[in-house]
Amino acid sequence: MSVDDRLGLLTYKNDHESHIKINNHDVCVNTCKDKPCTVLCPAAVYVWNGQAKQIKVQHENCIECGGCRMICPYHNIACDWPRGGFGVSYKYG
Ligand code: SF4
Ligand code: SF4
Numbered sequence: 145m146s147v148d149d150r151l152g153l154l155t156y157k158n159d160h161e162s163h164i165k166i167n168n169h170d171v172c173v174n175t176c177k178d179k180p181c182t183v184l185c186p187a188a189v190y191v192w193n194g195q196a197k198q199i200k201v202q203h204e205n206c207i208e209c210g211g212c213r214m215i216c217p218y219h220n221i222a223c224d225w226p227r228g229g230f231g232v233s234y235k236y237g
Contacts, residue, residue: 151187154207159230162203164189164212165222169198176218184215207232 166172172179172192179199181190187205190212206223208231213223225231 147186151207153235155233155235156204157230157233158204159226162201163224163226163231164201164203164206166199166201167220167222171218171220172199173197176216176220180215180217181212181221184211186211 179190179192181199182192186209187207189202189205191200191202193200206226208225210223212221
């Protein structure tokens with residue numbers, strides 16, 4: 145089963161507010177050349193928008209793995225967990 149197929153088994157209850165914030169978009173644009181958040185996240189939450197020159201955060205896809213809390217070389221991501229009752233539900237534990 146592919147990763148996409150597995151992700152398709154999850155259910156989400158989205159909060160209206162994002163539980164993930166980029167602290168300083170200027171750091172993403174001007175300092176962070178490799179933008180590892182855009183390749184690490186298994187749910188493609190971080191997408192580089194070259195036209196708008198910013199990282200778009202699709203928080204509703206987050207599977208709460210915690211990887212982005214570690215990978216940003218500039219500690220520029222504030223990723224907390226969703227409020228109780230919101231976020232991802234795993235069918236198989
Ligand atoms: S890894 Fe951190 S600094 Fe780099 S683009 Fe992502 S959020 Fe911005
Ligand atoms: S916690 Fe995991 S799934 Fe959620 S945004 Fe960070 S890397 Fe992506």
